[in-house]
Amino acid sequence: MAQTMKQVVLAAYAQGNPQPGDFRVEEVPIPQPGDGEILLKTLYLAVDPLLRFSVDETVLTGGGRAELGQPMIGPVVSEVVTSNHPDYAAGDVVEGRSGWQEYAVLAPDQSDYRGPPRKLDTTLAPVSTALGALGGPGQTAYEGIVNVGRVTAGETVVISAAAGAVGSIAGQIVKVLGGRAVGIAGGLAKCAALLDLGFDAVADYKAPDFAAQLRAALPEGADVYLDNVGGDVTMTVLPLLKRGARMPMCGFIAYYGVGMEGPGPDRLPGFYRLIMNKGLEIRGFAGMLAGQKGLEDIAGWMKQGRIRFAESIVDGIEAAPAAFSSVFSGHEHVGKLLVRVAHRG
Template identity: 35%
Template sequence: MAGNRAWILKSRPEGLPDMSNFELRDIGAEPLEDGWIRVENKWLSVDPYMRGRMNDVKSYVPPFALGEPMQGGAVGKVVESRSPHFEVGETVFHMLGWRESAAGPASAFNKLPQMPVEDHQWLGNLGLTGATAYFGLLRVAEAKEGDIVFVSAAAGAVGSAVVQIAKAKGMTVIGSAGGADKCAWVRELGADAAIDYKDGPVVKSLLAAAPKGIDVYFDNVGGDHLDAAFAAARQNARFAICGMIENYNAGPPPAFRYIMRVIAARIMMKGFIYTDYMAEMGDFYRDMGGWVASGAVTGRETIHEGIETAPDAFLGLFKGENMGKMLVRL
């Protein structure tokens, strides 16, 4: 392979990252050891959680190392194999993204199920974002038919999947998004109501959209959205805390005006990541595969072209530039 460019974390950002924190470098092709495979990446995923990995703090995943290639979800084709478990030409998912090709032990790569879908779907509704939506809504929040569900960042990759899964399961859905176009798309996905958080206080809009309150809140944002959910929560409401993008590049979240309702309404809050449910991935592929095949769940992508654009795609997540899943096509 002629070259292998990868994005390196050059420095740790303070607040919102910028291009000075990244460096594109040719890291070459690693020699292939026994039991290893080499993959040519076709699609790279950029996700908000990666911002946390740019900080040198303890979390559920190790921080990115300075001067080393960054990592993230990717889908590619096997181009060389010294493992009996993989053949050249097979499509795989792995976490050695942010680079043009990846080599490593076969255990670091997952052969994808045979389904008539485009490769990028394995980074979206059939991948980690779809699984996050599925397990967060149905396992963590224990959402069920008849529930009233509030979803923040409903025009994002995870949020848009939550909207559709909830509708497929017979729930009432209120989605929050920024701007008229995004709200219109959220309604197209089946949401019963969409509130534009740029158009006024979230708590006022949510209470108007859900006069009977909410049973479930799927949190991708934190901040004012989480506070509004406290205000609107019905008795025994369940909150699945997936992400708090509003605070990823800022200081501590504001004090919540309505958090004391967690006691009176007996609100259950639980943080999670989808890997907590790896033992149940068979259920996810069965259900989501069926919804995708039937059209009950559809995807939308915001695509950047070329390895050079990966930081721009990543930074765009924090500016609300994506509709659906943000991807880089190589």
């Protein structure tokens, strides 16, 4: 085994959307596990939009924070290389948060509130799905559509950032529940990919006639809007919601680069007027409240062929900074964007 490894460290707090230059790749010795510890080899790392809050100079979230000069934090799938802990054996594949580095040592008994690394059933699906359909994004989609959105058969659901990790699963859950799924994404290729995943209609928010496309896709309005984006996209959707529509507020990626206050000018008056006039029920949610039930349902639907996991994979840990930056600046990837750090075995 090699003596040294690469890790991606935070070189500067992000100003606006994250840039590749906010990170640097360093070569360091591979750590050795002590008593009660395990040595992990990273297979995949996820470039999640919410990690933007972890690289801001201002503390924007109570969750994990990356420190300058330290490895970037974030969810990864790893293989156990050496175990000095009774619950793990060499060869186990786990999902945890050991960050953007090729190897990591963890003490499962001293885990934070997220708990010890989750052992994966490697027979269920490719292990990469633990960072997508069968991980946080899948649970988020389930929470937004099933628990917060309370979608029922026959309802029309419109989803922003529909070609992303959350949206691509959310639309398919709508179909499983017997609803009509309308996806909003940027560009013709992404919209075509959504139709291929089973969405009933799409609208391209980067096209000049986006509002007309959305009106055509929602001739009778929408019962539920799963919002991942905020901003102009949401202001275009709101007038098309039915009276009393539900709006699970999942994310607001259009604003992640602009800090706490938003870009201004203040559009809240118009926003509130629409909420009031339409009697909208808006509920924000954060965290993986869908829990094990959500993952079990999604896994069952995957086995039945009713849900497909879309993922795009780029190779090499050095690709992580550019991949993370591309989440905010537009890329052609559909589904969960992952960085493959190593192959298994």
